[in-house]
Amino acid sequence: MNRYLYTVLKSIFLLQLFISGAVAYGQISITANQNATVLAQRLAGSGVTITNATLTCAAAANGVFTVTSSNLGLDSGIVLTTGNAMAVAAAEPPLTSNNNNTNGDPALAALSGASTTRDACMLQFDLVPKGDTVKFEYVFGSEEYINSICGPYNDAFAFFISGPGIAGTYNMARVPGTNIPVTVNSINNGIPGTYGSLPNCTAMGAGSPFTAYYINNAGGTTVGYRGFTTVLTAAHSVNPCDTYHLKLTIADAQNGLYDSGVFIKAGSLQSTTFSVAAQGPVTLPGGKALYKGCLPGSFTFSRSVAKPSPQVLNYQVGGTAVNGTDYTSLPGTVTIPANATSVTVAVTGLPTPPAGTRDLIVRLLAPANCSGGGLNVIDSATLLLLDAPQMSLLTNDTTVCEGNYVQIEGNSSTGLTFNWTPAIGLNNTGILTPLANPATSTTYVLKAYAAAGSGCDTLTGALQLNIMPKPLYVDAGEDVNVCEHTPIMITPMIAPDNSAFTYQWTSAHGTVTDKILEIPDPSVAQSGTYYFTVSSGICGSVSDSVQINIVSFPLPPAIEPLKVCVNEMIKKIPVTGSNLKWYKDALGGMPLEGAPQINTATEQVQQFYVSQSYGDCESERGRFTVTVERCCDDFIFIPTAFTPNQDGLNDYFEMKVHDGTRITRVEIFNRWGQMVYLEDGGLPWNGIFNGKVVDLGNYFYHVTYLCKDGTLLHKRGEVLVVK
Numbered sequence: 001m002n003r004y005l006y007t008v009l010k011s012i013f014l015l016q017l018f019i020s021g022a023v024a025y026g027q028i029s030i031t032a033n034q035n036a037t038v039l040a041q042r043l044a045g046s047g048v049t050i051t052n053a054t055l056t057c058a059a060a061a062n063g064v065f066t067v068t069s070s071n072l073g074l075d076s077g078i079v080l081t082t083g084n085a086m087a088v089a090a091a092e093p094p095l096t097s098n099n100n101n102t103n104g105d106p107a108l109a110a111l112s113g114a115s116t117t118r119d120a121c122m123l124q125f126d127l128v129p130k131g132d133t134v135k136f137e138y139v140f141g142s143e144e145y146i147n148s149i150c151g152p153y154n155d156a157f158a159f160f161i162s163g164p165g166i167a168g169t170y171n172m173a174r175v176p177g178t179n180i181p182v183t184v185n186s187i188n189n190g191i192p193g194t195y196g197s198l199p200n201c202t203a204m205g206a207g208s209p210f211t212a213y214y215i216n217n218a219g220g221t222t223v224g225y226r227g228f229t230t231v232l233t234a235a236h237s238v239n240p241c242d243t244y245h246l247k248l249t250i251a252d253a254q255n256g257l258y259d260s261g262v263f264i265k266a267g268s269l270q271s272t273t274f275s276v277a278a279q280g281p282v283t284l285p286g287g288k289a290l291y292k293g294c295l296p297g298s299f300t301f302s303r304s305v306a307k308p309s310p311q312v313l314n315y316q317v318g319g320t321a322v323n324g325t326d327y328t329s330l331p332g333t334v335t336i337p338a339n340a341t342s343v344t345v346a347v348t349g350l351p352t353p354p355a356g357t358r359d360l361i362v363r364l365l366a367p368a369n370c371s372g373g374g375l376n377v378i379d380s381a382t383l384l385l386l387d388a389p390q391m392s393l394l395t396n397d398t399t400v401c402e403g404n405y406v407q408i409e410g411n412s413s414t415g416l417t418f419n420w421t422p423a424i425g426l427n428n429t430g431i432l433t434p435l436a437n438p439a440t441s442t443t444y445v446l447k448a449y450a451a452a453g454s455g456c457d458t459l460t461g462a463l464q465l466n467i468m469p470k471p472l473y474v475d476a477g478e479d480v481n482v483c484e485h486t487p488i489m490i491t492p493m494i495a496p497d498n499s500a501f502t503y504q505w506t507s508a509h510g511t512v513t514d515k516i517l518e519i520p521d522p523s524v525a526q527s528g529t530y531y532f533t534v535s536s537g538i539c540g541s542v543s544d545s546v547q548i549n550i551v552s553f554p555l556p557p558a559i560e561p562l563k564v565c566v567n568e569m570i571k572k573i574p575v576t577g578s579n580l581k582w583y584k585d586a587l588g589g590m591p592l593e594g595a596p597q598i599n600t601a602t603e604q605v606q607q608f609y610v611s612q613s614y615g616d617c618e619s620e621r622g623r624f625t626v627t628v629e630r631c632c633d634d635f636i637f638i639p640t641a642f643t644p645n646q647d648g649l650n651d652y653f654e655m656k657v658h659d660g661t662r663i664t665r666v667e668i669f670n671r672w673g674q675m676v677y678l679e680d681g682g683l684p685w686n687g688i689f690n691g692k693v694v695d696l697g698n699y700f701y702h703v704t705y706l707c708k709d710g711t712l713l714h715k716r717g718e719v720l721v722v723k
Helices: 003-013 036-043 106-112 198-202
Strands: 022-025 028-032 048-056 062-067 076-081 117-129 133-142 156-163 166-171 214-216 227-229 232-237 244-253 260-265 274-279 282-284 287-291 297-303 311-318 333-336 342-347 358-365 377-386 391-393 398-401 410-412 417-421 442-449 459-468 473-475 480-483 488-490 493-495 502-507 510-512 517-519 528-535 541-551 562-565 580-583 604-614 622-629 662-669 675-679 697-706 712-721
Touching (some): 036 062, 036 076, 076 117, 106 156, 106 244, 244 260, 274 311, 297 311, 297 377, 480 488
Parallel strands (some): 398 459, 480 541, 562 622
Antiparallel strands (some): 048 117, 117 244, 133 227, 274 297, 311 358, 391 410, 417 442, 473 493, 488 517, 502 528
């Protein structure tokens, strides 16, 4: 199919477009036939002032566009074409080819190497830049791509700038990093089309064709051209505040078929070549940030091109942060060194009382104020200043009852993350104030961290939770029945027991704060009910009681002192009672095996102690005194033997007494207990019983005699009969 036939078919396809003057295919909306001022102002961005706009272009060949979704790479702007602007917002194919039958641009013919150009579309205007560079972003597209690559139909466009410091005019639309103009033959897929040969492309300059900047749009759904470039940037240095002329032009090469177009991004024509950017050790949703007292942040002041001379830039500081108080003082001026593109100024947050997040805004002022009015802000950057990390636990070390929860309380600055260890017993280890319910006493350690990269020290806190078990059961034991003076010790049963518990015994006799009740020497008066209480303070208390009955047993009822004479035989001790126990000592010691053996051989006073018992109870000990004294027994002589043989020698058992002592009765018994002699008056015995001398052997006497002081004494003993 020849180019003429393509043109006819395309004209039929586009007939509908001319009816409304606006079209939206796919995701690009285009409104055609704009005037020069609308187009120029849509391009204007920061740092430029545009005047004197003119447009030389077919009415249908220009327009403004907005992108919803497309592979074009731009979101909005203006479009200048060699055909029909609205046809661009269509799927590919069909072919976009329109002949507007308008003049070309001789400057483009020389640029592209074509003998002639047609259907030119030119937008021109004057601009005053505030910076030292002007730039804008664009995309070039064409139907010459694919079939006419490296051919004679090298549709071209240019962004010609002229003015102070520029000799003649200069084309800003160049392949990045080269002086080669952007055309179909300089940026493409590198494959010559039906009407082309590769030398036509390589002749554009070293490295041509540049395939890295080409997008093959065959079969595309939002842009009608078969191919277009990536988003490119046109830029040129200028003198601030001088007036420059910019001519944006595009034309078909050789013929008026196979349309081309250039899309220029809205607002991208800028002269803000100086910029400021904030850097912080922390990135938050609100932007770059630093913590006071930790790693510093910074502001980087940049220019687009390194120059041999230094550049002084002025700036303002603002925001809620106070210069020199919340951060190190910023002077308001900075110098980019010669041959450098940027300089960085550090900002250190100063420790201050917590005041919440504050912002430091740096507003960069234009080096030149073209309007002659007030300060001209060309860029700004914001750095957030966060309070120095602070964290404190408001909950003190505490003791809680087993099973109870503790709400941990604390304060902290914003932006911290938390980690509690150990995790056991906590409902959430990643918050400042978790609920704690440990089963046993636990020391919890909290670590608080500022955002990663902040350079802030880790904050640490600790909390000791002591768990107090509940006393559930106490048993004071069985009632106690005990004898007076028998030591009492009662050890109650407690479940569970704990060293932190307090104990108390109470009774009518007082209070004891011990677990074990001890009464070392109980008396009857200490009988009564004793109450035992176990308390854990916050966990309550439990109690039990025990009845103590102390039984008293009296002394033996009769303990008479005893007086005996020396050598007198003691028949009976004058003490009565129940189950007597004899002791040598008033206290302690073991009891004697029986009644005490009293020694009457010499004069002396002997003391013994006696108690009586009933069951397990024993009375106190009473003192029993025995006095052995010398009586009139020394005033009587009783022989131990005699010989009743009538030889005149020792024939009588005869007792002799001193004056004042009188024998009142003499009784003599043989070994069988038979009385063989009885005499009231003390006459001697001749050994005769029943008319004859008694047999040889021992006989027993009982002599009763009366002392001078009236004391009646008895003597008992043995006498031996010898023949």
